[in-house]
Amino acid sequence: MTHSLHRTGTPESLREDYVVLVTPAVGINNQGSQDKLREILDFIFDLGPTNIGSYETGTIFSGATIEEIKAKLSETPRVRVCFSSKEKVKHLIQFIKERDYGLSVTVSGLIDEVQGMARELGIKPHSVNLSLGVHGKVEDLPSPEVLEFITMCGHGMISASLVKKLIEGVKEGRYTPEKAAEEMARPCVCGIFNTERAAKLLAKYVQK
Amino acid sequence: MHIDQEKCIGCGICVSYCPANAITVENRKARIDAGKCLECGTCGRTRVVRCPRGAITEEETVYQRPRSIRKYFSDPMAYHVETKVPGRGTEEVKTNDVTGRVRRGQVGIAIEMGRPVLGASFVDIEKVTMALAREGITTFERDNPLTHLMADPARGIFTEEAKQCRVVSAIIEFTIPVEMLERTVATLKEVAKEIDTVFSLDLICRLDENGSIPVMAQLESLGIKPRLNAKINLGLGKPLKEV
Ligand code: SF4
Ligand code: SF4
Numbered sequence: 296m297t298h299s300l301h302r303t304g305t306p307e308s309l310r311e312d313y314v315v316l317v318t319p320a321v322g323i324n325n326q327g328s329q330d331k332l333r334e335i336l337d338f339i340f341d342l343g344p345t346n347i348g349s350y351e352t353g354t355i356f357s358g359a360t361i362e363e364i365k366a367k368l369s370e371t372p373r374v375r376v377c378f379s380s381k382e383k384v385k386h387l388i389q390f391i392k393e394r395d396y397g398l399s400v401t402v403s404g405l406i407d408e409v410q411g412m413a414r415e416l417g418i419k420p421h422s423v424n425l426s427l428g429v430h431g432k433v434e435d436l437p438s439p440e441v442l443e444f445i446t447m448c449g450h451g452m453i454s455a456s457l458v459k460k461l462i463e464g465v466k467e468g469r470y471t472p473e474k475a476a477e478e479m480a481r482p483c484v485c486g487i488f489n490t491e492r493a494a495k496l497l498a499k500y501v502q503k
Numbered sequence: 504m505h506i507d508q509e510k511c512i513g514c515g516i517c518v519s520y521c522p523a524n525a526i527t528v529e530n531r532k533a534r535i536d537a538g539k540c541l542e543c544g545t546c547g548r549t550r551v552v553r554c555p556r557g558a559i560t561e562e563e564t565v566y567q568r569p570r571s572i573r574k575y576f577s578d579p580m581a582y583h584v585e586t587k588v589p590g591r592g593t594e595e596v597k598t599n600d601v602t603g604r605v606r607r608g609q610v611g612i613a614i615e616m617g618r619p620v621l622g623a624s625f626v627d628i629e630k631v632t633m634a635l636a637r638e639g640i641t642t643f644e645r646d647n648p649l650t651h652l653m654a655d656p657a658r659g660i661f662t663e664e665a666k667q668c669r670v671v672s673a674i675i676e677f678t679i680p681v682e683m684l685e686r687t688v689a690t691l692k693e694v695a696k697e698i699d700t701v702f703s704l705d706l707i708c709r710l711d712e713n714g715s716i717p718v719m720a721q722l723e724s725l726g727i728k729p730r731l732n733a734k735i736n737l738g739l740g741k742p743l744k745e746v
Contacts, residue, residue, distance in 0.1 A: 426730040
């Protein structure tokens with residue numbers, strides 16, 4: 296399951312887009328991991344994530360609270376969180392490293408940026424999942440502008456028609472870019488849709 | 504998913520949220536085309552689609568075969584009955600530092616059928632698994648729910664029940680020795696011409712001691728340029744598997 300891998304867009308825009316996943320391995324170290332994840336979630340909330348959610352609750356943009364996310368952690372609990380700031384990601388990784396939780400952590404972002412961050416923190420990354428692009432009937436895909444939003448929810452829950460409608464709404468002045476980005480974020484249940492990046496992308500549609 | 508015709512006032516709020524374009528409003532009533540609906544659950548989530556009349560509900564049959572196949576492969580909030588893992592696939596690179604699923608000298612391949620946005624039928628998914636099986640790739644990831652729907656993994660064939668289904672996405676996952684990469688990519692490029700949808704292609708590998716990506720040169724010679732963004736396992740898991 297690779298839902299944070301295929302985000303499209305320019306390197307400049309992807310430089311402000313990170314997804315962090317903390318995942319216990321089922322049957323190996325998931326026993327007793329819930330309390331560790333609750334501590335990590337508290338730290339994340341103090342840090343101020345761009346988006347966060349869970350399969351159990353949905354996201355902060357659809358009304359989930361940190362208490363709800365913490366209370367509903369499953370037997371195979373996971374943290375999925377999205378940041379727009381590399382510095383915040385660095386703080387989070389440093390915290391997890393220092394506490395030595397022993398849970399797997401992956402960061403999705405520009406390869407050079409993530410590797411640079413790992414070097415600064417004295418961490419030796421283990422493995423990588425590379426995106427080798429989209430194949431097949433690519434002519435049926437929506438435009439690259441629409442895909443930049445859609446691919447921020449790797450599960451495909453954000454429809455092309457919603458994105459187009461919200462872009463129109465921004466053009467017509469019915470939505471601010473921020474409001475449209477929050478609206479777009481709601482169908483993404485695990486919280487990796489980056490609203491700050493989306494608002495920046497939407498800002499270009501504001502009529503001058 | 505079902506819309507109660509008595510309650511619906513035809514406001515159209517729900518229509519644009521459906522990623523499968525399955526909802527239409529006619530004569531001031533919204534309807535769902537069951538053939539198009541992939542059972543992703545989005546329209547029924549009251550925190551997402553604010554239907555003023557609470558008219559959209561899930562039918563019980565959605566948890567019964569064959570409809571349940573759509574549900575488990577399309578709704579990230581539904582747990583797979585077979586694997587107990589939420590979502591569509593496995594932990595892949597997410598826990599590779601602990602599971603050692605993909606070792607040095609190997610690559611993990613994931614073919615995310617239907618992603619982005621288009622969705623996929625098991626008829627198309629089978630075209631890919633059959634092509635792989637002809638190349639000798641018959642061991643698909645055990646913990647992936649898709650593998651549980653195969654009638655004949657040796658030939659990459661799915662059950663008739665599965666073949667009636669369309670889903671938001673399903674992920675074909677397997678591990679191969681790095682020497683097989685070239686042939687596998689060529690097979691995938693060929694079969695990509697035959698399918699009525701898209702797939703996103705992933706390659707998982709261990710990083711070298713110095714952090715470099717060992718398969719980069721090989722990919723370049725295959726004419727593939729990986730995207731500049733990727734998903735990196737930081738190696739903080741324990742016990743760390745250095746295999
Ligand atoms: S369940 Fe998903 S695919 Fe089906 S009608 Fe609702 S939003 Fe569309
Ligand atoms: S949001 Fe509810 S009331 Fe409005 S069209 Fe859809 S089902 Fe009908």
